[in-house]
Amino acid sequence: MPRRGNMIGLVELADADTLRDRHGHASFQELKEVFRKRLQGWVRAKDECNQLEDGRYYVELKGVGSRGELELATAKLQRIFQEPHYQFGRPVRLEFTAGFTQVSGVDINRKSAMHEAGVALRQARSSSRPYDLYQPQQEMDPDAERKLVRKLENALEVGELQLHYQPKVHAKYHSLMGAEALLRWHTSDKLIGPNKFIQIAERHEVITHITWFAIKSAVARLARWPEELSIAVNVAPNLLLNDQILSVVHDALDIYGVTPGRLTIEVTERVMIDDPQVMLQQLGRLRKLGVKISLDDFGTGFSSLSYFRDLPVDEIKIDKSFVSMMVESEKDLAIVKAVIGLAHNFSMRVVAEGVETMDIARQLSDLGCDVLQGYVFDKPLPVEVFELDYGLARDASGRLRSKPPSSLN
Incomplete structure (x- = not known):
């Protein structure tokens, strides 16, 4: 799909009241001027940056039309503010808080866009991230959000949250190599996809319980499958900062007697935005357990290729936005080729997700892609359907009813 559009944002000096109380009015005015200059040094000539009456800044980033591109831009802004300002010889750390919303770039309703950016800004204030991107779910009032979180907690207890499995196949032979475990919420009357609740769950402790459930369930399922198959589980970046993930993974593998290399932990490029050194250490610890690490949505949000050299990653997943357009767009095709070549030079496996036609599948195979998914x-599929369709169902004695198919065609 085309990646076009702009980002409209509201940016403010974080903890302004604390800085004013600590340094006094005159010094605070100087700090605000330093903040303004750094912010204006960040935006490009084609962008807009104007101060509003309330002290916040209206920013319009032209041609920044995806979360990944926004993460690149905000990573640069974070680097600009890493250097402290020295006032009377003493370092003063200036930080920003921002909220952004994506607009089409045509017939922009700035009043509506500023409202949405304001919603994202308030969310950023209440979270540990310096910025947030507006999502419609963020319009939910606090009471409704708390009710949804309670429903999620109950859904986990009563078994309404379940894993569905999407096959990952060999790019050349189309033989089954494993699956990605994807969360679904089975209510009494409908099936709810993760886009309806995961972002809200990530703002609350319930995401921790959901993720531990997903890891344990996936490992338990692996114990029933042939040794050559693997399962990938998605983990939110902030959970990598929770040391408990190491014990959850280790204990699950030990209890079910599963070879660690059969479990893949999928993380997005956002892990390298917030605290890259800590994230590198945590990924390294997970990898020492023997599990595989996969970098999801590759190409949409990498903050710096300098990190790539040191990434403890076994697998790169090319984002579906590039895959879906590679037949029509020479630029997207060039990106896919470059990612495959770069990953292979670092001895990493390449997975293409979002494969929707056999023409794309054949072209990816010709380019040397290793694994396809789409x-x-x-x-x-629900686990019962997946196992039945792919010859993984077991009889009453626990034996496989048939061998896994050699080809999906």
């Missing part, structure tokens, strides 16, 4: 092969 609706052309299958959608995410």
